[in-house]
Amino acid sequence: MxxxxxxxxxxxxxxxxxxxxxxxxxxxxxxxxxxxxxxxxxxxxxxxxxxxxxxxxxxxxxxxxxxxxxxxxxxxxxxxxxxxxxxxxxxxxxxxxxxxxxxxxxxxxFYSLPSFLVRAGNPKNIKDWDDLVRDDVQVIFPNPKTSGNARYTYLAATAFAKEKFNNDDAKVKEFITKIFDHVPVFDTGGRAATTTFVERELGDVLITFESETYGVRKEFGEGNFEQVTPSVSLLAExxxxxxxxxxxxxxxxxxxxxxxxxxxxxxxxxxxxxxxxxxxxxxxxxxxxxxFPEVRLVTVEDVFGGWDKVQEEHFASGGLLDQIYGNR
Missing domain, CATH: 3.40.190.10 (Periplasmic binding protein-like II)
Structure with missing residues (x-):
C-alpha cells in the first residue's frame, strides 16, 4: 500500500x-x-x-x-x-x-496537533484523553525516545492531565503511566505505528499527527476509520x-x-x-x-515553560519520560 x-x-x-x-x-x-x-x-x-x-x-x-x-x-x-x-x-x-x-x-x-484515529464506528467510544486509561483500551503511538511525533503525544496527554488534576504531579504521572501501560508495542517512528494500527490491526486507537489521521482515512477509506479530535491538544509546530x-x-x-x-x-x-x-x-x-475541526490548542511555552525546560525536566536522561517509560 x-x-x-x-x-x-x-x-x-x-x-x-x-x-x-x-x-x-x-x-x-x-x-x-x-x-x-x-x-x-x-x-x-x-x-x-x-x-x-x-x-x-x-x-x-x-x-x-x-x-x-x-x-x-x-x-x-x-x-x-x-x-x-x-x-x-x-x-x-x-x-x-x-x-x-x-x-x-x-x-x-505549517503546524498540526496530536489527534486520534479509531476504527469504523468507534467501537470503544473513545472521545478524549480520559478514555485512554480505561482497562479495555489499547493505545498505539511510537517510542518517544526516537519519535518527535510521540513526544508531542506524551506532552499533549500530560497537558490534559495537568488541567484535569490541577497540576498534582503524582496524579499526572499516574495518568500518563497508565496510558503507556496500554501500549502493546512501541515502534520507532510514526509511520511504523500507523502500520501497526492499520495493517497489523493492533490497538483500539492510534495517536498521531492530525495530518496522518487525515491521510490514512483518505487512502484507506473514511468508512474504515474515524478521526477523533480530543477536547484539548498541543500545538505541534x-x-x-x-x-x-x-x-x-x-x-x-x-x-x-x-x-x-x-x-x-x-x-x-x-x-x-x-x-x-x-x-x-x-x-x-x-x-x-x-x-479542520475546532480544537483548543495549548503550547509548550504556556504549559511547560518552553522547550529548554521540557528537555531538562522531561526528556533528559533520568527525566520524567524515563521514569514513566521505564524498561518498556
Whole structure:
C-alpha cells in the first residue's frame, strides 16, 4: 500500500565527506517519519518551478534523523517536527543558533496537533484523553525516545492531565503511566505505528499527527476509520532549518533557502493543507477551513515553560519520560 510502503530515496549512510559529489542544483531534505507523501508533492511542485533541480529525501523519527546528521548524514535542510531536534544540531555546530529567525512563524511553515484515529464506528467510544486509561483500551503511538511525533503525544496527554488534576504531579504521572501501560508495542517512528494500527490491526486507537489521521482515512477509506479530535491538544509546530555546515560545504545555501521559502508560498501552503496540515496563509486557511475541526490548542511555552525546560525536566536522561517509560 502506497502510504505504508513508500520508501525514502536517500541512503542514510551518505557522509559529509562525500560533499564533493553534490552540486548547487541538488539537495537532501531530512524529514520526519510520516512526511513522505507530503514531500513527494512538495518536491514535484518545486522542481516544476525550478527545472534541473533534484531534491532527495530521507525519512525517520526526527530524533533519529538528528543523530544521523551528527554522525554524517549530509542533509542540506531539515524539515522536522520538534524544536529540540534542531537544537541538538545547533549544539553540535551544524545549525546556527538563531535559526528560528531565518524564516517566518519561528521557522515553522505549517503546524498540526496530536489527534486520534479509531476504527469504523468507534467501537470503544473513545472521545478524549480520559478514555485512554480505561482497562479495555489499547493505545498505539511510537517510542518517544526516537519519535518527535510521540513526544508531542506524551506532552499533549500530560497537558490534559495537568488541567484535569490541577497540576498534582503524582496524579499526572499516574495518568500518563497508565496510558503507556496500554501500549502493546512501541515502534520507532510514526509511520511504523500507523502500520501497526492499520495493517497489523493492533490497538483500539492510534495517536498521531492530525495530518496522518487525515491521510490514512483518505487512502484507506473514511468508512474504515474515524478521526477523533480530543477536547484539548498541543500545538505541534514543524520547524525547518538550513544545515549550515552541509549547505556551505555543498554550495547549496541559496537553493536550500529557496526550497524552504517555497513551503511558505501559496502553492506550498495549499499542498500542505491538502495533506491535512494547518497553515498560516489566510486565503488557504479559508479555502480548507471545513477540513479542520475546532480544537483548543495549548503550547509548550504556556504549559511547560518552553522547550529548554521540557528537555531538562522531561526528556533528559533520568527525566520524567524515563521514569514513566521505564524498561518498556
Amino acid at each position: 502506497k502510504r505504508l510502503l513508500l520508501a525514502a530515496t536517500a541512503a542514510a549512510g551518505l557522509l559529509l565527506s562525500s560533499a564533493s559529489a553534490w552540486s548547487a542544483d541538488k539537495l537532501l531534505n531530512a524529514s520526519y517519519d510520516v512526511a513522505r507523501e507530503l514531500f513527494v508533492e512538495i518536491n514535484k511542485a518545486y522542481v516544476a518551478e525550478h527545472p534541473g533541480v533534484t531534491i532527495d529525501q530521507s525519512h525517520a523519527g526526527t530524533s533519529k534523523q538528528a543523530r544521523s546528521i551528527v554522525e554524517g548524514l549530509a542533509a542540506d535542510v531539515v524539515t522536522f517536527n520538534q524544536v529540540t531536534d534542531i537544537d541538538f544540531l545547533v549544539k553540535n555546530g551544524l545549525v546556527s543558533d538563531d535559526w528560528q529567525k531565518d524564516f517566518a512563524n519561528n521557522a515553522s511553515p 514543524f520547524p525547518v532549518a538550513i544545515v549550515d555546515k552541509v549547505a556551505d560545504a555543498n554550495g547549496s545555501r541559496d537553493l536550500a533557502k529557496s526550497y524552504l521559502e517555497f513551503l511558505y508560498s501559496p502553492a506550498g501552503q495549499k499542498i500542505e493543507a491538502v495533506n491535512g496540515l494547518r497553515v498560516h496563509d489566510e486565503a488557504v486557511k479559508a479555502e480548507f477551513k471545513a477540513n
